[in-house]
Each structure stands twice: as structure tokens, then as C-alpha cells.
Amino acid sequence: MSFYALTRTLHITAGVIGFTALWLPLVARKGGTLHKRVGWVYVAAMAAVAVTGLLLSGWRFLFDPAQRSAALFFIYISVLSGTSASMGVRVLRTRARTTANRNPYDLGMSALTLVLGLFTAAWGFAVSMPLLWGFSLVGIILGASSLRYWLRPPQTRMHWWFEHMGAMVGSGIATLTAVLVVNARHLGIDGMQLAVFLGPTVVGVTGLKLWERYYQKKFAPKPRVTVATAPATP
Numbered sequence: 117m118s119f120y121a122l123t124r125t126l127h128i129t130a131g132v133i134g135f136t137a138l139w140l141p142l143v144a145r146k147g148g149t150l151h152k153r154v155g156w157v158y159v160a161a162m163a164a165v166a167v168t169g170l171l172l173s174g175w176r177f178l179f180d181p182a183q184r185s186a187a188l189f190f191i192y193i194s195v196l197s198g199t200s201a202s203m204g205v206r207v208l209r210t211r212a213r214t215t216a217n218r219n220p221y222d223l224g225m226s227a228l229t230l231v232l233g234l235f236t237a238a239w240g241f242a243v244s245m246p247l248l249w250g251f252s253l254v255g256i257i258l259g260a261s262s263l264r265y266w267l268r269p270p271q272t273r274m275h276w277w278f279e280h281m282g283a284m285v286g287s288g289i290a291t292l293t294a295v296l297v298v299n300a301r302h303l304g305i306d307g308m309q310l311a312v313f314l315g316p317t318v319v320g321v322t323g324l325k326l327w328e329r330y331y332q333k334k335f336a337p338k339p340r341v342t343v344a345t346a347p348a349t350p
Contacts, residue, residue, distance in 0.1 A: 120175070127168035134161030134197075135295055138288050155284075159201045162287060166198025185243055189251075192236045193294045196255050199225040200287035203262055204280050211276035217266045226266060230259025247313050251293070254317055258286050274335045278328055285327075289320040 117125075137158040144151040169190055176187035202225050210217055217223075233255025240248030265279055272278075293316045300312050 120172070123168050123171050127165060127172060130161045130164035130168065131291075131295070134158055134165055134291055137161060138291060141284070142288075159205055162197050162201040162291070165291075166194045169194030185239070185245055185248065188236060188239055189248060189297075190294065192232055192252070192255060193290050195228060195232050196258070197287045197290035197294070199229045200258060200283045200290065204283035204287065207265075207276045207279040207283065213270065215269050219266075222266050223263065226259050226262040228259075229255050230263065233257075233259055251313050251317070254286070254289065258283075274331075277331065277335075281327060281331075282324060285320050285324045289316045292316040292320070 137154050140154045141151050141158065144154065173187045173190040173194065176183050177191060180187065203222075206222055206225075210219075210222075233252045237249040237252035237256065240246065240250070240252060262279075262283070265275075270276075293313065296312050296316065305312065
């Protein structure tokens with residue numbers, strides 16, 4: 117088996133594992149054993165998907181000029197899914213911080229997401245491919261917001277909870293988008309349609325906002341109840 121074929125097999129295998137593991141942490145009890153274990157399976161699978169995806173798509177981008185736009189999309193998706201999953205883990209590891217975080221790894225992953233999003237947008241404009249520059253907004257927003265999160269002291273007590281949710285949902289959006297684009301043709305659907313590209317983003321972001329609203333209410337400080345006492349009798 118050639119190196120390319122082996123890498124492709126590993127990529128597909130990790131992708132299937134990651135796509136399967138994506139859903140359970142969303143519904144499992146947060147912080148529970150099942151949530152943590154399956155979450156780690158997902159993160160490990162995304163790391164493998166990101167590395168193998170970069171190798172496969174990077175080769176196509178360099179040596180197959182006719183496929184460069186498609187290859188760039190999958191490079192972008194690989195980075196987006198990998199850096200988002202990494203962000204989801206790192207916010208848990210640093211949740212006790214009280215100052216800005218200037219760790220080179222954390223800032224580098226966030227900057228990579230932002231820069232690649234900007235590059236993908238520029239490429240999409242240059243080749244008149246609205247699907248590329250339209251979807252690039254996901255990486256631009258995620259990269260910029262994660263940089264802002266790291267470079268500022270925490271603003272709320274449960275900051276890490278919401279960042280973890282957002283990062284993992286962002287990784288899931290990238291994963292689901294890649295699966296739909298690759299496999300849409302098997303269902304007789306053009307994978308390059310706007311609905312296929314942006315459908316997971318619209319659904320994922322809407323669900324995330326509703327989820328955040330629920331937990332904001334749950335974590336909101338409870339109003340203090342004062343008990344009136346009767347005046348003492350002479």
C-alpha cells in the first residue's frame with residue numbers, strides 16, 4: 117500500500133470514528149464519565165483527521181492545479197476541525213486562569229484558524245467562488261473570537277464552559293460539513309451547493325445560541341431572599 121493510500125485509509129477511518137463519536141457528548145451528562153471518554157475519542161479522531169487531511173489535501177494543492185480550490189477547502193476544514201477541538205480541550209485545562217493567556221500554542225492555533233480563514237476568503241474572491249469565501253467566515257469568526265478570549269482576562273465565572281461548548285460545536289460543524297460535501301453525490305446531490313456548505317453552520321450556530329441561553333439562565337446568580345422579622349415587643 118502506498119503512503120497516499122495508507123494516509124487516505126487512516127483519514128477515512130478517523131473521520132468515521134469522529135463523526136460517530138460527535139453526537140454522544142452533546143446529549144450525555146456534561147462532565148460525566150461517558151461525556152469525557154467519548155469526548156476524548158472524538159478529540160483523538162479529529163487530531164488524526166486534521167493531520168491526514170492536511171497531508172492529502174496539501175499534496176493535491178501543490179501538485180494538482182485543477183483541484184486547488186477543492187484542496188484548499190479540505191485543508192481549511194482539516195485545520196478548522198482540529199484547532200476547534202484543541203481549543204475545546206485547552207479551555208478546560210486553563211479554566212482556573214485569572215489573567216490573559218499568552219501560551220504560544222493556544223495563540224498559534226487561534227491565529228492559524230484566523231489566517232487560513234482570511235486566505236480562503238481571498239482565494240474564493242480571486243477565483244469567483246462564493247462558496248469558499250462564504251464558508252471562510254466560520255474560521256475568521258472562530259479564530260478572532262478565540263484570540264480575543266485568550267488575550268483577555270476571564271470575564272465571567274463560567275467562561276470556560278461556554279468556550280468549550282462553542283469550540284466543540286465549531287469542530288462538529290466543520291466535521292459535518294466535510295462529510296456532507298464528500299458524500300452528497302452518493303445521494304444524487306451536488307456537494308458544492310450553498311445549502312450543503314452552510315446548512316450545518318446555520319443549524320449548529322442556532323442550536324449553540326439556544327444552548328448558551330439555557331446555561332446562562334442556569335448559571336445566573338440566584339436572587340437573595342430576605343426574610344422580614346417582626347419588631348420586638350416592649
